[in-house]
Amino acid sequence: MVKPRIVSDERVEDEMTAKIYDHMQRGFRDKGWLGTEQIIKAGIEDGLALEVGPGPGYLGLEWLKKTEGTTLKGLDISQSMVDIATRNAEEYGVQERASYELGDALNMPYEDANFDALFCSLSLHEWSDVEGILNEMYRVLKPGGRYIIYDLRRNLNPLTRWFVIASVKPKEMRPSVASSFKAAYTRDEVELMLAETDMRGYSVRNTFDGLIISGRKPDTAITTSE
Numbered sequence: 001m002v003k004p005r006i007v008s009d010e011r012v013e014d015e016m017t018a019k020i021y022d023h024m025q026r027g028f029r030d031k032g033w034l035g036t037e038q039i040i041k042a043g044i045e046d047g048l049a050l051e052v053g054p055g056p057g058y059l060g061l062e063w064l065k066k067t068e069g070t071t072l073k074g075l076d077i078s079q080s081m082v083d084i085a086t087r088n089a090e091e092y093g094v095q096e097r098a099s100y101e102l103g104d105a106l107n108m109p110y111e112d113a114n115f116d117a118l119f120c121s122l123s124l125h126e127w128s129d130v131e132g133i134l135n136e137m138y139r140v141l142k143p144g145g146r147y148i149i150y151d152l153r154r155n156l157n158p159l160t161r162w163f164v165i166a167s168v169k170p171k172e173m174r175p176s177v178a179s180s181f182k183a184a185y186t187r188d189e190v191e192l193m194l195a196e197t198d199m200r201g202y203s204v205r206n207t208f209d210g211l212i213i214s215g216r217k218p219d220t221a222i223t224t225s226e
Contacts, residue, residue, distance in 0.1 A: 002155045006182040018080035022056040022088075024173045029058045035150055036062040039119050042148040042214050046070055047116025050140060052105050052133075053077070053123035057085030060119075061092045073115075074100040075108060105133045113142045124151040125184040134197045141217050149213040152184040153206060164209050187211050 028034055036059060045067050051060040054074035064072055076082050082100045089098040103109050106129055118141050127133050141147060156164075161181055168174050185193075190211060191204050202215035 002186055005154065008179045008183055015080045018078060018084055020170060020172055022084050023170055024168060025056050025058050027169050029062060034059045034062055035121060036066060039063050039148055040066065043146045044117040044119060049117040049119065050115040052120040052137065054085050054100065055081050057088045059121050061088060061094060061098065064094045064097055065092065072098045075103045075105060076100065077104060105136060108136045108140055110140045112139055114140045116142055116145050118147040121150045124149060125180055130193050131197050134199055138199045138217065143217055144219045146216045150210060152181050152210045153186060154181060154184040155186045156209065160209060
C-alpha cells in the first residue's frame, strides 16, 4: 500500500540553502545523474527552450553544451537560484545563450506559443497547483513543441530510495531529499492530474528513481463538436 503524500513547506530560497543545493546538484552533474540525455532522447535538440525551476541551472547548461544553435530561458521562484544559475552560465561560457529570471510558474511572463521546447526536473512535487502549472507550460509551448518533466516517485522501492538518499552530498541535503520523496506523486496520481489539464500527446513512465512525463504538443488544436 502506498503511503499518503506528506507535503513540506520547505523551499530552497535563502542564499545559504541555495549554495548547499548548488553543491549537491554539481555533484549530480559530475556523476552524470542529471538526466540531460533524457531531454535529448525526447527530441529536444534545437530552438529556444524553457526550463521551469532550473535551480542552479546545471541541467539546462549541460543541455546547451551538448546541443548546437540552442538557447535557454530559466524561470525560478527563488532569486538566490536565479543569481547562482546566472553565475554558472558565465562559468560555462554560455551567458549569451542562457538567461534566468524570477517568476511564478503559475503565471508565466511569456506569450502563448513562445517556446520550441520545455523541460523541468525535480519540481513537480513542490507545486501547490499542479494542473495550473501544467496548463501554463502547455500554453507557452509552440504547436509541435516537445516537453519532458522528471520528478521523484513516492512508491519507489525502499532499497532504491535509501540508495538515492544515501548518495546525496553534502549530507545536509539528505533530509530535504527524503522529504521530497514523501511529497512526490505516483504514476497513477500524475495520470489523473494530467487528465484534468489542457495537455495532450503525453505519456507517463516510471524510471529507476522516479517518473517522466513527456510528449509533443499537437501541431493543430484539438477541437470537439457537439
